[in-house]
Amino acid sequence: MANVTIRIPTPLRSFTGGADEIEVRGSTVEQALTALGEQHAGILDYVLDEAGGVRRFVNVYLGDRNIATLDGLGTSVEDSAVLSIVPAVAGGAE
Amino acid sequence: MSVKKRRLEELRRTIEEVTPEDAWGLHKQGAALIDVREPDEVAGGIAVGARHIVRGFLELKIEDAVPDTGTPLLIMCASGARSLFAAEDLRNLGYDDVKSIVGGFGRWKDDGLPVEVPRVLNAEQRERYGRHLSIPEIGEEGQIKLLDARVLLVGAGGLGSPSAYYLAAAGVGTLGIVDDDVVDRSNLQRQILHTDDRVGISKVASARQTLQALNPTIEVVGYEDRLDSKNVERIFEGWDVVVDGADNFPTRYLVNDASVKLGLPNVHGSVYRFEGQVTVFWPGRADHPGPCYRCLYPAPPPPELAPSCAEAGVLGVLPGVVGLLQAVEVVKLLVGIGDPLVGRLLQYDALRARFIELRLERDPTCEYCGDGAVFPGYIDYEQFCRVAA
Numbered sequence: 213m214a215n216v217t218i219r220i221p222t223p224l225r226s227f228t229g230g231a232d233e234i235e236v237r238g239s240t241v242e243q244a245l246t247a248l249g250e251q252h253a254g255i256l257d258y259v260l261d262e263a264g265g266v267r268r269f270v271n272v273y274l275g276d277r278n279i280a281t282l283d284g285l286g287t288s289v290e291d292s293a294v295l296s297i298v299p300a301v302a303g304g305a306e
Numbered sequence: 307m308s309v310k311k312r313r314l315e316e317l318r319r320t321i322e323e324v325t326p327e328d329a330w331g332l333h334k335q336g337a338a339l340i341d342v343r344e345p346d347e348v349a350g351g352i353a354v355g356a357r358h359i360v361r362g363f364l365e366l367k368i369e370d371a372v373p374d375t376g377t378p379l380l381i382m383c384a385s386g387a388r389s390l391f392a393a394e395d396l397r398n399l400g401y402d403d404v405k406s407i408v409g410g411f412g413r414w415k416d417d418g419l420p421v422e423v424p425r426v427l428n429a430e431q432r433e434r435y436g437r438h439l440s441i442p443e444i445g446e447e448g449q450i451k452l453l454d455a456r457v458l459l460v461g462a463g464g465l466g467s468p469s470a471y472y473l474a475a476a477g478v479g480t481l482g483i484v485d486d487d488v489v490d491r492s493n494l495q496r497q498i499l500h501t502d503d504r505v506g507i508s509k510v511a512s513a514r515q516t517l518q519a520l521n522p523t524i525e526v527v528g529y530e531d532r533l534d535s536k537n538v539e540r541i542f543e544g545w546d547v548v549v550d551g552a553d554n555f556p557t558r559y560l561v562n563d564a565s566v567k568l569g570l571p572n573v574h575g576s577v578y579r580f581e582g583q584v585t586v587f588w589p590g591r592a593d594h595p596g597p598c599y600r601c602l603y604p605a606p607p608p609p610e611l612a613p614s615c616a617e618a619g620v621l622g623v624l625p626g627v628v629g630l631l632q633a634v635e636v637v638k639l640l641v642g643i644g645d646p647l648v649g650r651l652l653q654y655d656a657l658r659a660r661f662i663e664l665r666l667e668r669d670p671t672c673e674y675c676g677d678g679a680v681f682p683g684y685i686d687y688e689q690f691c692r693v694a695a
């Protein structure tokens with residue numbers, strides 16, 4: 213199991229008590245996200261759909277790479293890896 | 307004999323002179339033609355292929371223009387006198403083969419050699435854009451590109467305000483602004499194009515007033531419409547770059563689809579509280595095409611998961627940062643310098659004062675920009691965003 217940092221986007225910080233980064237343990241992206249969901253109930257509903265895939269308005273990055281261009285949720289993660297959850301944001305502050 | 311005449315005779319003994327016709331022949335074989343006249347002289351015409359470097363800056367700028375001191379130089383002025391002095395200076399600087407053109411531009415023209423009337427900046431433009439002209443990467447050529455450019459801003463709000471303000475200052479010749487909103491007092495915390503005494507008037511009218519007060523020489527084209535599938539191509543036609551500062555998902559997808567269809571670079575920015583994002587979507591780019599918005603997000607979040615800016619709030623300064631990053635990208639695209647943010651997303655976290663860069667890849671199966679994709683047409687964007695995901 214690797215120690216992984218997950219960057220939480222602003223819209224999801226209501227689930228993490230305002231924290232912008234959460235430390236979890238896991239060997240794959242999926243395990244790391246599951247650990248995040250166990251620590252912060254409800255957050256994964258926003259990230260994953262009913263079938264367990266990444267939602268179409270969300271991207272998950274390992275380092276600077278979209279996991280969709282790697283092995284998806286099965287992508288393995290190493291110690292001190294950084295995952296970023298990046299949802300679509302419309303705001304232009306009109 | 308005057309000192310001037312004596313000195314010119316001395317120079318003629320050491321500097322080789324060529325006729326315009328011979329110079330033209332040498333130029334075609336690779337010699338560099340350098341015109342050292344003043345800007346107002348060159349405004350009337352210049353030899354085809356000549357580089358214009360005013361005499362006063364010759365020693366400082368010749369290396370940028372002709373880096374190899376082995377390249378033969380052909381120096382031209384109006385009559386063939388100043389070019390002798392200039393040629394000597396260049397030889398002292400280390401250029402091996404420097405010739406002066408007899409009779410200068412006057413004789414060049416009389417001999418029927420090819421001449422063009424260059425695009426040059428007038429005195430006012432030269433003064434206004436002086437700090438651009440000093441940058442080798444921009445210079446007069448780059449400034450002329452900016453003056454000829456047409457940039458369309460979607461939204462004169464938080465992002466559009468700083469973008470448009472600085473693009474007007476930079477001399478982007480034509481700015482288009484699409485916004486159907488009127489100025490509200492709650493806008494003024496960040497939308498710096500507008501003013502307290504314009505609350506209630508159209509944002510397009512207010513933006514035009516501010517931009518033309520800053521730079522009366524640019525043109526502002528206003529569209530007081532809400533973008534929709536019917537008007538989008540009429541409005542988007544004929545622009546060089548689109549700047550997306552929209553505040554809602556239906557418009558984001560519509561701007562994307564129209565930009566993909568028309569092959570326009572779409573300089574995208576968004577903000578949320580203390581966080582901002584910038585990228586350039588440009589699948590139509592000739593080399594190294596990037597993704598479109600749909601490659602990243604095939605569908606928007608359902609409305610209950612997508613709070614509007616009004617609900618979420620935004621630090622007023624933040625769209626300033628993000629909108630100006632967009633403006634910088636626009637200038638780079640127009641002048642053709644640097645590495646544009648194509649295929650890269652720049653995220654700014656104001657609280658941590660940290661920038662993060664993420665790689666964005668084009669989805670070859672994208673319905674709108676994928677390999678061999680045929681434009682599927684515009685959709686009902688409001689409906690799309692109501693039921694999405």
Ligand SMILES: [Zn+2]
Nearest residue numbers: 598601672675
């Ligand atoms: Zn695409």
